[in-house]
Amino acid sequence: MDRGEDLVRRLDDRWRGPLHGYVLRLVGGDHQKAEDVVQETLLRAWRHADELHPDQAGPWLYTVARNLVISGYRRRGAGEVPLGPDHLPPVADRVDQVLQNWQVAEALRALSDDHRAVVVELYYRRRTVAEAAAVLGVPSGTVKSRCFYALRALRDALEERGVTEP
CATH class of the missing domain: 1.10.10.10 (Winged helix-like DNA-binding domain superfamily/Winged helix DNA-binding domain)
Known part of the structure; x- marks a missing residue:
């Protein structure tokens, strides 16, 4: 197994659940969209395997996921991206x-x-x-x-x- 595969496996074990919950709130509860964003985030992590360490990758993963959600809204021409500071749903955690x-x-x-x-x-x-x-x-x-x-x-x-x- 190469470094990229090992990294993604470790990232998946450590971050998939919390990342999915975070993205789920950003996409208004749409589980399929959330899963797509998480998968794309992990794919991008695989592409940056040399730069990431599984235990310290959280901020990078959350930033990539948030940017993917924003890009998705923009691509669909949804007008206003509902992820500005005034539009984020309250996050209990x-x-x-x-x-x-x-x-x-x-x-x-x-x-x-x-x-x-x-x-x-x-x-x-x-x-x-x-x-x-x-x-x-x-x-x-x-x-x-x-x-x-x-x-x-x-x-x-x-x-x-x-x-x-x-």
Whole structure:
């Protein structure tokens, strides 16, 4: 079995159910449309097998599936795509928030260890600059500088993922 087949099998085992539920809400409960979108999403994952890891593919899969639904509405000439922020059905399990959190976590992992440590201390542990400097064993000016560059790198990474707008 090649890497692509193994990846799709693992993605299918891990993501088919949650992905189908997400797409089902987007297509108004049409099970056949939802299944078609999930199948196309997995096909595209197979085409990108070298870029994906099954445990971290969730944000990529959900984004592809959402884009496929939007493209389907546009192809049919349905006029307004009912997937803007004001038109999305309420999602009890907050899938969009989870996706955004995954994307932020991925962007954080891409930072250098020093930059990530500063962001974690300041924004996740809610320490002051002086407290973060003491914990990290660096001067306050270094914490401020690292924070500046880390936030710029995070912003750029999130813009690339479509989480924020330029």
